[in-house]
Amino acid sequence: MRTIEITGGAGTAEALRPAERPDPQAGPGQIRIRVRAAGVNRPDLLQRLGYYPAPPGAPDILGLEVAGEVDQVGDGVTRWHAGDRVCALLGGGGYAEFAVVDARHALPIPDGLDFVQAAALPETVFTVFANVFEGGALKAGETLLIHGATSGIGVTAIQMAKAAGARVIATSRGPEKAAAAKALGADISLDARTDDLAAALAEAGGVDVVLDMVGADYAALNLKALKPFGRWVVIATLSGAKAEVNLSELMMKRIVLTGSTLRARPADEKARLAAAVEATVWPWVASGAVRPPVEATFPLEQADQAHLRLEAGHHIGKVVLTL
Template structure:
């Protein structure tokens, strides 16, 4: 099979398409013939040498995919050769085949094309597990998501709005702000010339903040919290070390939570996938959450796909078709 690896850290041109052995499933595993994967920020970090795969995971890039079942290992029930599925991965998605723990397979939501479904597993699992399972966002609460026009942001806006939250978001251009408003945000804040802390505080403060920036936004995010607000950090695009004002956090009886999805145990990922199928897929099937795909590339064009991600000018997801 053909697969994309990053043999040495570097830019998009460091990615290599390699010929690797076909895959065979072990007990509890399924092999998919991949139709499409999607590019995530974590993939670019892995390419640069900053985010290696967890122990035992594939060195092939790609944290999500869609495709058809090629083969099924022992002890797997509910899946047969030829079934269509999408999958949450610890790695391996940028390939013609991928090995998946059966619990991380999800059915494709009705009405979603198979290739488009590759844009769903990572964002849906990230948003549902962090915003709803961990931070327990409730109807009527104010939710702030940074980077609202990105893959996580566009999904988070739609999911939170569909479930009755007030959604504020940050975005860097008028076009991206308008997209966020169209998706259901009440307020889209241009972080280049507006103070999101002031805007959110004037609205009563954020009950939940979903942050991909890390260090750069730690202080402002805490100041933007409402009483008993929950800050969930899922990325480090703005650095890894910052000073935490504990007095400010105590004064708000707030919580700072840092989570990751890729390194979680298989059983935890399976539980998240089941929750996504139960709670999120009905919203997708009803049209209340729409997969947002801006661009599609072939496997041979993977360097161009990564260059687009690195530029940060895209909105929604970038697909990589096999």
């Protein structure tokens, strides 16, 4: 099969090179997917740089989400059959012509979505659901603050929160991104370069949940903006992982500070999460309420260019590889 390998060790995007490998085979409880599109995510960049190795048992090939057709069904799998259109959450292996995955981690592609749109869903939807709706316990009528609102995670979080009946405040960098977040449904969209974020959040009455992909630089801002009993959920630390937090204020406001990663979770936990996503989020996807925009597509062989696009930070929405 065609695939992408990291040549010469971890490093720049130029280390990504097309290669050939034997086709993987579906084992018991697994399916093999003929990949038509694969999402590109920031963890892929971190793995390429050597900071985020694949968990034990996962392929060393990059790629955490794919869409395509079921090509092979392993023993014990009854839900899926050859030819079924699916998208799936992977532990790795998406940048390839074929990907093998636990059958429980695949979901049917809703009618009306093509493979590119479907490949933009699993990693982001699972991440948002696990962190905003489970870890953050966001409810209808509450306010969600999203930092990095035009990232792949951000655009998905805006749409999912609005579909659930929440109010959304988005922060992003630059007027174009602020306008895009507003167009996607954010009730208030702030430009982190020019707006006084603390003043704007205070004027908005504070927030109940923060989805934080920035980290250290926004720690004080988040703590001040959160209402009593607020939930602060950290899923990335782009500005640094070490922050000074006023624990007295945390206690006085009864705030929950939490965070998580998705990739290393046990297979059974990912299967539980997949079932919850299918029950709650898939109706929103089918209705069109959740439809993350795809900013750019690249052929598999140009995975290096896709990484450069993501690294530049100018994208609004998802970057997807096509086969």
